[in-house]
Amino acid sequence: MTGTDAAWADYQRVIDQARTRAMTSSWASTPQLRAQAAYYISMLQAFGFNLYMAPRQAYPTFFSHTIFTPVEYQWGAPSPDFRYHWTAIDGRRTYRIWGRRGNTRWLDIQAQHGWWGDADQRNLANWDIDEFELGADGSFEAIASADPQPGNWMKLDRDSHNICLLVRDVWDDWANADGATIHIECIDRAPSDTVLLSEAQIAERLGKIAHMTSFSVDWYQDMSDTVLREAGGSNRLWLPTMSVSNVGGNPRAVYIQMIYDLAEDEALIIDSEIPDCKYWSLQLADPWFQTTDYRFHASSINDKQARRDADGRVRIVLSPRDPGVPNWVDTAGLLKGLGMWRWYLSPSHPVPATSKVKLAEVRDHLPADTPTVSPAERAEMLATRQAQVARRFGF
CATH class of the missing domain: 2.60.120 (Jelly Rolls)
Known part of the structure:
Protein backbone atom coordinates (compact mmCIF):
# COMPACT_ATOMS: atom_id res chain seq x y z
CA MET A 1 0.00 0.00 0.00
CA MET A 212 -11.87 19.24 10.06
CA THR A 213 -14.87 16.96 9.53
CA SER A 214 -14.36 15.06 12.77
CA PHE A 215 -13.62 18.19 14.80
CA SER A 216 -16.63 20.03 13.35
CA VAL A 217 -19.04 17.21 14.22
CA ASP A 218 -17.85 17.11 17.82
CA TRP A 219 -17.41 20.86 18.34
CA TYR A 220 -20.81 21.94 17.07
CA GLN A 221 -22.61 19.07 18.78
CA ASP A 222 -20.94 20.08 22.04
CA MET A 223 -21.73 23.73 21.37
CA SER A 224 -25.45 23.04 20.90
CA ASP A 225 -25.39 20.96 24.08
CA THR A 226 -23.70 23.83 25.90
CA VAL A 227 -26.13 26.47 24.63
CA LEU A 228 -29.11 24.38 25.70
CA ARG A 229 -27.62 23.69 29.13
CA GLU A 230 -26.25 27.16 29.94
CA ALA A 231 -29.37 28.97 28.70
CA GLY A 232 -31.45 26.87 31.07
CA GLY A 233 -33.42 25.17 28.31
CA SER A 234 -34.71 25.95 24.84
CA ASN A 235 -36.10 29.28 23.58
CA ARG A 236 -33.79 31.33 25.81
CA LEU A 237 -30.82 33.36 24.60
CA TRP A 238 -27.45 32.95 26.32
CA LEU A 239 -24.34 35.14 26.29
CA PRO A 240 -21.20 32.94 26.28
CA THR A 241 -18.23 34.03 28.34
CA MET A 242 -15.57 32.31 26.23
CA SER A 243 -14.05 33.75 23.08
CA VAL A 244 -14.58 31.92 19.80
CA SER A 245 -11.95 33.87 17.83
CA ASN A 246 -9.63 30.84 17.77
CA VAL A 247 -12.27 28.83 15.90
CA GLY A 248 -13.08 31.46 13.29
CA GLY A 249 -15.23 33.87 15.31
CA ASN A 250 -14.49 37.57 14.93
CA PRO A 251 -13.00 39.17 18.07
CA ARG A 252 -14.91 42.36 17.21
CA ALA A 253 -18.22 40.53 17.67
CA VAL A 254 -20.25 39.09 20.54
CA TYR A 255 -22.38 36.06 19.68
CA ILE A 256 -25.52 35.39 21.73
CA GLN A 257 -27.15 32.03 21.08
CA MET A 258 -30.15 29.86 21.82
CA ILE A 259 -31.74 26.58 20.83
CA TYR A 260 -35.28 27.28 19.69
CA ASP A 261 -37.89 24.50 19.81
CA LEU A 262 -41.38 25.27 18.52
CA ALA A 263 -44.57 23.55 17.37
CA GLU A 264 -46.28 24.54 14.12
CA ASP A 265 -48.79 26.70 16.02
CA GLU A 266 -46.22 28.44 18.26
CA ALA A 267 -44.07 31.55 18.01
CA LEU A 268 -41.20 33.05 19.93
CA ILE A 269 -41.26 36.80 20.61
CA ILE A 270 -37.76 38.25 20.96
CA ASP A 271 -37.57 41.68 22.61
CA SER A 272 -34.39 43.76 22.85
CA GLU A 273 -33.06 47.21 23.53
CA ILE A 274 -30.66 48.38 20.81
CA PRO A 275 -27.38 50.05 21.85
CA ASP A 276 -25.58 52.46 19.55
CA CYS A 277 -23.51 49.74 17.88
CA LYS A 278 -21.89 49.22 14.49
CA TYR A 279 -24.20 46.35 13.53
CA TRP A 280 -26.57 43.78 14.97
CA SER A 281 -28.51 40.87 13.52
CA LEU A 282 -30.51 37.75 14.31
CA GLN A 283 -30.21 34.65 12.15
CA LEU A 284 -31.24 31.01 12.31
CA ALA A 285 -29.35 27.77 11.75
CA ASP A 286 -29.80 24.08 12.41
CA PRO A 287 -28.19 22.46 15.49
CA TRP A 288 -25.09 21.71 13.38
CA PHE A 289 -24.67 25.48 12.82
CA GLN A 290 -25.70 25.30 9.15
CA THR A 291 -27.26 28.69 8.43
CA THR A 292 -30.91 28.48 7.41
CA ASP A 293 -31.57 29.48 3.80
CA TYR A 294 -31.89 33.25 3.75
CA ARG A 295 -32.28 33.75 0.01
CA PHE A 296 -35.74 32.21 -0.34
CA HIS A 297 -36.89 32.57 3.30
CA ALA A 298 -36.98 35.51 5.70
CA SER A 299 -34.77 33.63 8.16
CA SER A 300 -32.70 36.59 9.33
CA ILE A 301 -33.08 40.25 10.23
CA ASN A 302 -30.60 43.04 10.89
CA ASP A 303 -30.24 46.65 12.01
CA LYS A 304 -31.20 48.01 8.58
CA GLN A 305 -34.21 45.73 8.07
CA ALA A 306 -35.91 45.71 11.47
CA ARG A 307 -38.71 48.07 12.44
CA ARG A 308 -38.23 49.71 15.84
CA ASP A 309 -41.20 50.32 18.06
CA ALA A 310 -42.06 53.72 19.52
CA ASP A 311 -40.09 52.93 22.71
CA GLY A 312 -36.93 52.32 20.67
CA ARG A 313 -36.94 48.58 21.23
CA VAL A 314 -37.06 45.90 18.57
CA ARG A 315 -39.55 43.04 18.82
CA ILE A 316 -39.09 40.09 16.48
CA VAL A 317 -41.42 37.16 15.92
CA LEU A 318 -39.69 33.84 15.21
CA SER A 319 -42.16 31.26 13.92
CA PRO A 320 -42.71 28.51 11.33
CA ARG A 321 -45.65 30.39 9.77
CA ASP A 322 -46.07 34.03 8.77
CA PRO A 323 -47.59 36.05 11.66
CA GLY A 324 -48.27 39.03 9.38
CA VAL A 325 -45.91 41.45 11.16
CA PRO A 326 -42.87 43.35 9.79
CA ASN A 327 -40.20 41.75 11.99
CA TRP A 328 -40.73 38.10 11.12
CA VAL A 329 -37.95 35.49 11.19
CA ASP A 330 -38.98 32.30 9.39
CA THR A 331 -37.78 28.88 10.62
CA ALA A 332 -38.04 27.69 6.99
CA GLY A 333 -39.58 24.42 8.10
CA LEU A 334 -37.03 23.62 10.80
CA LEU A 335 -38.94 23.44 14.09
CA LYS A 336 -35.81 22.93 16.20
CA GLY A 337 -32.62 24.83 15.57
CA LEU A 338 -30.19 27.53 16.57
CA GLY A 339 -30.80 31.26 16.97
CA MET A 340 -27.72 33.52 16.73
CA TRP A 341 -27.70 37.21 17.71
CA ARG A 342 -24.60 39.25 16.79
CA TRP A 343 -23.49 42.53 18.36
CA TYR A 344 -20.59 44.15 16.47
CA LEU A 345 -18.50 46.91 18.06
CA SER A 346 -21.21 47.58 20.63
CA PRO A 347 -20.76 49.45 23.95
CA SER A 348 -22.97 46.84 25.65
CA HIS A 349 -24.30 43.38 24.86
CA PRO A 350 -27.85 43.04 26.15
CA VAL A 351 -29.36 39.56 26.05
CA PRO A 352 -32.77 39.84 24.36
CA ALA A 353 -35.78 38.55 26.30
CA THR A 354 -37.89 35.77 24.81
CA SER A 355 -41.42 34.50 25.35
CA LYS A 356 -43.14 31.55 23.67
CA VAL A 357 -46.77 32.15 22.71
CA LYS A 358 -49.41 30.67 20.46
CA LEU A 359 -49.06 31.95 16.91
CA ALA A 360 -52.70 33.06 16.92
CA GLU A 361 -52.01 35.24 19.98
CA VAL A 362 -48.87 37.01 18.73
CA ARG A 363 -50.51 40.42 18.42
CA ASP A 364 -51.63 40.28 22.05
CA HIS A 365 -47.94 40.49 22.98
CA LEU A 366 -46.88 43.28 20.59
CA PRO A 367 -47.51 47.04 20.65
CA ALA A 368 -50.97 47.98 19.41
CA ASP A 369 -49.52 50.02 16.52
CA THR A 370 -47.58 47.08 15.03
CA PRO A 371 -48.35 47.17 11.30
CA THR A 372 -49.93 44.30 9.42
CA VAL A 373 -48.08 42.69 6.52
CA SER A 374 -50.48 41.14 4.01
CA PRO A 375 -49.67 37.94 2.06
CA ALA A 376 -49.20 40.04 -1.09
CA GLU A 377 -46.82 42.40 0.72
CA ARG A 378 -44.89 39.43 2.13
CA ALA A 379 -44.57 37.90 -1.32
CA GLU A 380 -43.17 41.17 -2.63
CA MET A 381 -40.72 41.37 0.30
CA LEU A 382 -39.50 37.83 -0.38
CA ALA A 383 -39.10 38.50 -4.09
CA THR A 384 -37.02 41.58 -3.25
CA ARG A 385 -34.97 39.55 -0.81
CA GLN A 386 -34.22 36.91 -3.46
CA ALA A 387 -33.11 39.55 -5.93
CA GLN A 388 -30.89 41.28 -3.40
CA VAL A 389 -29.08 38.07 -2.41
CA ALA A 390 -28.70 37.10 -6.06
CA ARG A 391 -27.13 40.47 -6.79
CA ARG A 392 -24.69 40.10 -3.90
CA PHE A 393 -23.46 36.70 -5.05
CA GLY A 394 -23.75 37.30 -8.78
CA PHE A 395 -26.32 34.54 -9.26
Whole structure:
Protein backbone atom coordinates (compact mmCIF):
# COMPACT_ATOMS: atom_id res chain seq x y z
CA MET A 1 0.00 0.00 0.00
CA THR A 2 1.38 3.39 -0.98
CA GLY A 3 1.38 6.41 1.30
CA THR A 4 -1.48 7.89 -0.70
CA ASP A 5 -3.47 4.67 -0.37
CA ALA A 6 -2.90 4.61 3.39
CA ALA A 7 -3.91 8.26 3.70
CA TRP A 8 -7.11 7.61 1.73
CA ALA A 9 -8.00 4.61 3.90
CA ASP A 10 -7.41 6.65 7.04
CA TYR A 11 -9.47 9.53 5.60
CA GLN A 12 -12.41 7.21 4.92
CA ARG A 13 -12.16 5.69 8.41
CA VAL A 14 -12.23 9.09 10.16
CA ILE A 15 -15.09 10.35 7.98
CA ASP A 16 -17.14 7.21 8.64
CA GLN A 17 -16.59 7.50 12.38
CA ALA A 18 -17.61 11.16 12.31
CA ARG A 19 -20.72 10.29 10.31
CA THR A 20 -21.68 7.61 12.84
CA ARG A 21 -21.31 10.08 15.72
CA ALA A 22 -23.42 12.67 13.88
CA MET A 23 -26.20 10.28 12.89
CA THR A 24 -26.49 8.81 16.41
CA SER A 25 -26.36 12.21 18.12
CA SER A 26 -29.25 13.62 20.13
CA TRP A 27 -29.27 16.37 17.48
CA ALA A 28 -30.31 13.81 14.88
CA SER A 29 -33.33 12.56 16.81
CA THR A 30 -35.97 13.19 14.13
CA PRO A 31 -36.05 12.35 10.41
CA GLN A 32 -35.66 16.04 9.61
CA LEU A 33 -32.64 16.47 11.87
CA ARG A 34 -31.11 13.19 10.63
CA ALA A 35 -31.33 14.56 7.10
CA GLN A 36 -29.59 17.75 8.23
CA ALA A 37 -26.83 15.67 9.85
CA ALA A 38 -26.40 13.57 6.69
CA TYR A 39 -26.19 16.71 4.54
CA TYR A 40 -23.68 18.15 7.02
CA ILE A 41 -21.25 15.25 6.63
CA SER A 42 -21.46 15.35 2.83
CA MET A 43 -21.06 19.13 2.74
CA LEU A 44 -18.06 19.04 5.08
CA GLN A 45 -16.13 16.85 2.66
CA ALA A 46 -16.77 19.24 -0.23
CA PHE A 47 -16.03 22.19 2.04
CA GLY A 48 -12.83 20.46 3.17
CA PHE A 49 -11.65 19.99 -0.41
CA ASN A 50 -12.14 23.69 -1.10
CA LEU A 51 -10.42 24.70 2.11
CA TYR A 52 -7.53 22.24 2.32
CA MET A 53 -6.95 20.32 -0.91
CA ALA A 54 -7.43 23.06 -3.49
CA PRO A 55 -5.40 26.07 -2.19
CA ARG A 56 -1.89 26.85 -3.43
CA GLN A 57 -0.18 29.29 -1.06
CA ALA A 58 2.17 30.50 -3.81
CA TYR A 59 -0.78 31.09 -6.16
CA PRO A 60 -3.50 32.57 -3.92
CA THR A 61 -6.94 33.80 -4.97
CA PHE A 62 -9.67 35.37 -2.87
CA PHE A 63 -12.60 32.99 -3.32
CA SER A 64 -16.20 33.77 -2.42
CA HIS A 65 -18.24 30.86 -3.79
CA THR A 66 -16.34 27.93 -2.28
CA ILE A 67 -16.83 28.61 1.42
CA PHE A 68 -20.16 30.25 2.41
CA THR A 69 -23.16 30.49 0.06
CA PRO A 70 -26.87 31.04 0.84
CA VAL A 71 -27.98 27.43 0.29
CA GLU A 72 -25.10 25.04 -0.40
CA TYR A 73 -22.17 25.83 1.95
CA GLN A 74 -23.60 27.01 5.27
CA TRP A 75 -21.18 25.43 7.73
CA GLY A 76 -20.23 27.53 10.78
CA ALA A 77 -23.38 29.71 10.92
CA PRO A 78 -22.10 32.36 8.47
CA SER A 79 -23.96 35.65 8.63
CA PRO A 80 -26.65 36.27 5.99
CA ASP A 81 -25.48 39.90 5.89
CA PHE A 82 -21.87 39.24 4.90
CA ARG A 83 -20.18 38.28 1.70
CA TYR A 84 -17.14 36.29 2.73
CA HIS A 85 -13.91 36.05 0.75
CA TRP A 86 -11.03 33.79 1.74
CA THR A 87 -7.62 32.56 0.69
CA ALA A 88 -4.71 30.53 2.06
CA ILE A 89 -1.21 32.01 2.32
CA ASP A 90 2.20 31.20 3.82
CA GLY A 91 3.68 33.45 6.50
CA ARG A 92 7.16 33.07 4.99
CA ARG A 93 6.05 34.71 1.75
CA THR A 94 5.19 38.27 0.73
CA TYR A 95 1.84 39.21 -0.79
CA ARG A 96 0.24 42.30 -2.31
CA ILE A 97 -3.45 42.76 -1.47
CA TRP A 98 -5.46 45.44 -3.25
CA GLY A 99 -8.99 46.39 -4.11
CA ARG A 100 -11.77 48.87 -3.47
CA ARG A 101 -13.72 49.20 -0.26
CA GLY A 102 -17.16 49.78 -1.77
CA ASN A 103 -19.95 51.34 0.28
CA THR A 104 -20.56 48.45 2.67
CA ARG A 105 -20.53 49.07 6.42
CA TRP A 106 -16.98 47.85 6.84
CA LEU A 107 -14.43 45.43 5.42
CA ASP A 108 -12.62 43.22 7.92
CA ILE A 109 -9.75 40.79 7.25
CA GLN A 110 -9.05 38.09 9.83
CA ALA A 111 -5.90 35.94 9.81
CA GLN A 112 -5.98 32.48 11.37
CA HIS A 113 -3.06 30.11 11.89
CA GLY A 114 -4.45 27.19 9.93
CA TRP A 115 -8.14 26.63 10.25
CA TRP A 116 -10.49 23.84 11.28
CA GLY A 117 -8.24 21.16 9.78
CA ASP A 118 -5.34 22.16 12.01
CA ALA A 119 -5.11 20.99 15.61
CA ASP A 120 -3.27 24.19 16.62
CA GLN A 121 -5.72 26.62 14.99
CA ARG A 122 -5.57 30.10 16.51
CA ASN A 123 -6.35 33.70 15.68
CA LEU A 124 -3.41 35.83 14.53
CA ALA A 125 -4.77 39.29 13.69
CA ASN A 126 -7.65 41.39 12.39
CA TRP A 127 -7.41 44.40 10.10
CA ASP A 128 -10.17 46.91 9.40
CA ILE A 129 -9.63 48.34 5.92
CA ASP A 130 -10.86 51.72 7.19
CA GLU A 131 -7.69 51.87 9.30
CA PHE A 132 -5.57 51.73 6.12
CA GLU A 133 -4.63 54.64 3.91
CA LEU A 134 -7.39 54.73 1.29
CA GLY A 135 -7.70 56.48 -2.05
CA ALA A 136 -10.47 58.99 -2.65
CA ASP A 137 -12.42 56.26 -4.43
CA GLY A 138 -12.00 53.82 -1.53
CA SER A 139 -9.16 51.95 -3.21
CA PHE A 140 -6.50 50.36 -1.04
CA GLU A 141 -3.27 48.41 -1.30
CA ALA A 142 -1.37 46.59 1.44
CA ILE A 143 1.61 44.29 1.77
CA ALA A 144 1.22 41.16 3.88
CA SER A 145 4.55 39.79 5.11
CA ALA A 146 6.53 38.86 8.18
CA ASP A 147 8.99 41.72 7.63
CA PRO A 148 7.92 45.37 8.10
CA GLN A 149 6.85 47.26 5.00
CA PRO A 150 6.16 50.96 4.30
CA GLY A 151 2.54 52.04 3.99
CA ASN A 152 -0.27 49.63 4.73
CA TRP A 153 1.38 46.56 6.26
CA MET A 154 -0.30 43.36 7.42
CA LYS A 155 2.12 41.54 9.71
CA LEU A 156 2.26 37.78 9.14
CA ASP A 157 3.58 35.05 11.41
CA ARG A 158 6.65 33.59 9.69
CA ASP A 159 6.13 30.26 11.46
CA SER A 160 2.55 29.89 10.17
CA HIS A 161 2.82 28.16 6.81
CA ASN A 162 -0.94 27.77 6.28
CA ILE A 163 -2.71 31.02 7.14
CA CYS A 164 -6.38 31.44 6.31
CA LEU A 165 -7.33 35.02 5.45
CA LEU A 166 -11.09 35.42 5.95
CA VAL A 167 -12.66 38.64 4.69
CA ARG A 168 -16.02 39.86 5.97
CA ASP A 169 -17.62 42.21 3.46
CA VAL A 170 -20.63 43.59 5.34
CA TRP A 171 -23.81 43.99 3.26
CA ASP A 172 -26.31 44.87 5.98
CA ASP A 173 -27.97 47.41 3.66
CA TRP A 174 -29.04 44.78 1.13
CA ALA A 175 -30.73 47.25 -1.22
CA ASN A 176 -27.88 49.75 -1.57
CA ALA A 177 -24.59 47.98 -0.89
CA ASP A 178 -22.28 47.55 -3.85
CA GLY A 179 -19.66 45.49 -2.04
CA ALA A 180 -15.91 45.38 -2.01
CA THR A 181 -13.47 44.04 -4.55
CA ILE A 182 -10.33 42.39 -3.21
CA HIS A 183 -7.39 40.72 -4.95
CA ILE A 184 -4.12 39.10 -3.92
CA GLU A 185 -0.84 38.05 -5.53
CA CYS A 186 2.35 36.48 -4.21
CA ILE A 187 5.19 38.82 -5.13
CA ASP A 188 8.14 36.60 -4.16
CA ARG A 189 7.18 33.44 -6.00
CA ALA A 190 10.23 31.46 -7.14
CA PRO A 191 10.74 29.77 -10.54
CA SER A 192 10.78 26.44 -8.70
CA ASP A 193 7.26 26.95 -7.30
CA THR A 194 4.58 24.79 -8.89
CA VAL A 195 0.85 24.31 -8.71
CA LEU A 196 1.41 20.54 -8.68
CA LEU A 197 0.98 18.70 -5.38
CA SER A 198 3.17 15.80 -4.29
CA GLU A 199 1.83 12.54 -2.88
CA ALA A 200 3.00 13.65 0.56
CA GLN A 201 1.06 16.91 0.23
CA ILE A 202 -2.05 15.06 -0.93
CA ALA A 203 -1.80 12.76 2.07
CA GLU A 204 -1.31 15.66 4.46
CA ARG A 205 -4.26 17.57 3.04
CA LEU A 206 -6.53 14.53 3.18
CA GLY A 207 -5.66 14.28 6.86
CA LYS A 208 -6.65 17.91 7.38
CA ILE A 209 -10.04 17.38 5.68
CA ALA A 210 -10.66 14.36 7.89
CA HIS A 211 -9.68 16.27 11.02
CA MET A 212 -11.87 19.24 10.06
CA THR A 213 -14.87 16.96 9.53
CA SER A 214 -14.36 15.06 12.77
CA PHE A 215 -13.62 18.19 14.80
CA SER A 216 -16.63 20.03 13.35
CA VAL A 217 -19.04 17.21 14.22
CA ASP A 218 -17.85 17.11 17.82
CA TRP A 219 -17.41 20.86 18.34
CA TYR A 220 -20.81 21.94 17.07
CA GLN A 221 -22.61 19.07 18.78
CA ASP A 222 -20.94 20.08 22.04
CA MET A 223 -21.73 23.73 21.37
CA SER A 224 -25.45 23.04 20.90
CA ASP A 225 -25.39 20.96 24.08
CA THR A 226 -23.70 23.83 25.90
CA VAL A 227 -26.13 26.47 24.63
CA LEU A 228 -29.11 24.38 25.70
CA ARG A 229 -27.62 23.69 29.13
CA GLU A 230 -26.25 27.16 29.94
CA ALA A 231 -29.37 28.97 28.70
CA GLY A 232 -31.45 26.87 31.07
CA GLY A 233 -33.42 25.17 28.31
CA SER A 234 -34.71 25.95 24.84
CA ASN A 235 -36.10 29.28 23.58
CA ARG A 236 -33.79 31.33 25.81
CA LEU A 237 -30.82 33.36 24.60
CA TRP A 238 -27.45 32.95 26.32
CA LEU A 239 -24.34 35.14 26.29
CA PRO A 240 -21.20 32.94 26.28
CA THR A 241 -18.23 34.03 28.34
CA MET A 242 -15.57 32.31 26.23
CA SER A 243 -14.05 33.75 23.08
CA VAL A 244 -14.58 31.92 19.80
CA SER A 245 -11.95 33.87 17.83
CA ASN A 246 -9.63 30.84 17.77
CA VAL A 247 -12.27 28.83 15.90
CA GLY A 248 -13.08 31.46 13.29
CA GLY A 249 -15.23 33.87 15.31
CA ASN A 250 -14.49 37.57 14.93
CA PRO A 251 -13.00 39.17 18.07
CA ARG A 252 -14.91 42.36 17.21
CA ALA A 253 -18.22 40.53 17.67
CA VAL A 254 -20.25 39.09 20.54
CA TYR A 255 -22.38 36.06 19.68
CA ILE A 256 -25.52 35.39 21.73
CA GLN A 257 -27.15 32.03 21.08
CA MET A 258 -30.15 29.86 21.82
CA ILE A 259 -31.74 26.58 20.83
CA TYR A 260 -35.28 27.28 19.69
CA ASP A 261 -37.89 24.50 19.81
CA LEU A 262 -41.38 25.27 18.52
CA ALA A 263 -44.57 23.55 17.37
CA GLU A 264 -46.28 24.54 14.12
CA ASP A 265 -48.79 26.70 16.02
CA GLU A 266 -46.22 28.44 18.26
CA ALA A 267 -44.07 31.55 18.01
CA LEU A 268 -41.20 33.05 19.93
CA ILE A 269 -41.26 36.80 20.61
CA ILE A 270 -37.76 38.25 20.96
CA ASP A 271 -37.57 41.68 22.61
CA SER A 272 -34.39 43.76 22.85
CA GLU A 273 -33.06 47.21 23.53
CA ILE A 274 -30.66 48.38 20.81
CA PRO A 275 -27.38 50.05 21.85
CA ASP A 276 -25.58 52.46 19.55
CA CYS A 277 -23.51 49.74 17.88
CA LYS A 278 -21.89 49.22 14.49
CA TYR A 279 -24.20 46.35 13.53
CA TRP A 280 -26.57 43.78 14.97
CA SER A 281 -28.51 40.87 13.52
CA LEU A 282 -30.51 37.75 14.31
CA GLN A 283 -30.21 34.65 12.15
CA LEU A 284 -31.24 31.01 12.31
CA ALA A 285 -29.35 27.77 11.75
CA ASP A 286 -29.80 24.08 12.41
CA PRO A 287 -28.19 22.46 15.49
CA TRP A 288 -25.09 21.71 13.38
CA PHE A 289 -24.67 25.48 12.82
CA GLN A 290 -25.70 25.30 9.15
CA THR A 291 -27.26 28.69 8.43
CA THR A 292 -30.91 28.48 7.41
CA ASP A 293 -31.57 29.48 3.80
CA TYR A 294 -31.89 33.25 3.75
CA ARG A 295 -32.28 33.75 0.01
CA PHE A 296 -35.74 32.21 -0.34
CA HIS A 297 -36.89 32.57 3.30
CA ALA A 298 -36.98 35.51 5.70
CA SER A 299 -34.77 33.63 8.16
CA SER A 300 -32.70 36.59 9.33
CA ILE A 301 -33.08 40.25 10.23
CA ASN A 302 -30.60 43.04 10.89
CA ASP A 303 -30.24 46.65 12.01
CA LYS A 304 -31.20 48.01 8.58
CA GLN A 305 -34.21 45.73 8.07
CA ALA A 306 -35.91 45.71 11.47
CA ARG A 307 -38.71 48.07 12.44
CA ARG A 308 -38.23 49.71 15.84
CA ASP A 309 -41.20 50.32 18.06
CA ALA A 310 -42.06 53.72 19.52
CA ASP A 311 -40.09 52.93 22.71
CA GLY A 312 -36.93 52.32 20.67
CA ARG A 313 -36.94 48.58 21.23
CA VAL A 314 -37.06 45.90 18.57
CA ARG A 315 -39.55 43.04 18.82
CA ILE A 316 -39.09 40.09 16.48
CA VAL A 317 -41.42 37.16 15.92
CA LEU A 318 -39.69 33.84 15.21
CA SER A 319 -42.16 31.26 13.92
CA PRO A 320 -42.71 28.51 11.33
CA ARG A 321 -45.65 30.39 9.77
CA ASP A 322 -46.07 34.03 8.77
CA PRO A 323 -47.59 36.05 11.66
CA GLY A 324 -48.27 39.03 9.38
CA VAL A 325 -45.91 41.45 11.16
CA PRO A 326 -42.87 43.35 9.79
CA ASN A 327 -40.20 41.75 11.99
CA TRP A 328 -40.73 38.10 11.12
CA VAL A 329 -37.95 35.49 11.19
CA ASP A 330 -38.98 32.30 9.39
CA THR A 331 -37.78 28.88 10.62
CA ALA A 332 -38.04 27.69 6.99
CA GLY A 333 -39.58 24.42 8.10
CA LEU A 334 -37.03 23.62 10.80
CA LEU A 335 -38.94 23.44 14.09
CA LYS A 336 -35.81 22.93 16.20
CA GLY A 337 -32.62 24.83 15.57
CA LEU A 338 -30.19 27.53 16.57
CA GLY A 339 -30.80 31.26 16.97
CA MET A 340 -27.72 33.52 16.73
CA TRP A 341 -27.70 37.21 17.71
CA ARG A 342 -24.60 39.25 16.79
CA TRP A 343 -23.49 42.53 18.36
CA TYR A 344 -20.59 44.15 16.47
CA LEU A 345 -18.50 46.91 18.06
CA SER A 346 -21.21 47.58 20.63
CA PRO A 347 -20.76 49.45 23.95
CA SER A 348 -22.97 46.84 25.65
CA HIS A 349 -24.30 43.38 24.86
CA PRO A 350 -27.85 43.04 26.15
CA VAL A 351 -29.36 39.56 26.05
CA PRO A 352 -32.77 39.84 24.36
CA ALA A 353 -35.78 38.55 26.30
CA THR A 354 -37.89 35.77 24.81
CA SER A 355 -41.42 34.50 25.35
CA LYS A 356 -43.14 31.55 23.67
CA VAL A 357 -46.77 32.15 22.71
CA LYS A 358 -49.41 30.67 20.46
CA LEU A 359 -49.06 31.95 16.91
CA ALA A 360 -52.70 33.06 16.92
CA GLU A 361 -52.01 35.24 19.98
CA VAL A 362 -48.87 37.01 18.73
CA ARG A 363 -50.51 40.42 18.42
CA ASP A 364 -51.63 40.28 22.05
CA HIS A 365 -47.94 40.49 22.98
CA LEU A 366 -46.88 43.28 20.59
CA PRO A 367 -47.51 47.04 20.65
CA ALA A 368 -50.97 47.98 19.41
CA ASP A 369 -49.52 50.02 16.52
CA THR A 370 -47.58 47.08 15.03
CA PRO A 371 -48.35 47.17 11.30
CA THR A 372 -49.93 44.30 9.42
CA VAL A 373 -48.08 42.69 6.52
CA SER A 374 -50.48 41.14 4.01
CA PRO A 375 -49.67 37.94 2.06
CA ALA A 376 -49.20 40.04 -1.09
CA GLU A 377 -46.82 42.40 0.72
CA ARG A 378 -44.89 39.43 2.13
CA ALA A 379 -44.57 37.90 -1.32
CA GLU A 380 -43.17 41.17 -2.63
CA MET A 381 -40.72 41.37 0.30
CA LEU A 382 -39.50 37.83 -0.38
CA ALA A 383 -39.10 38.50 -4.09
CA THR A 384 -37.02 41.58 -3.25
CA ARG A 385 -34.97 39.55 -0.81
CA GLN A 386 -34.22 36.91 -3.46
CA ALA A 387 -33.11 39.55 -5.93
CA GLN A 388 -30.89 41.28 -3.40
CA VAL A 389 -29.08 38.07 -2.41
CA ALA A 390 -28.70 37.10 -6.06
CA ARG A 391 -27.13 40.47 -6.79
CA ARG A 392 -24.69 40.10 -3.90
CA PHE A 393 -23.46 36.70 -5.05
CA GLY A 394 -23.75 37.30 -8.78
CA PHE A 395 -26.32 34.54 -9.26
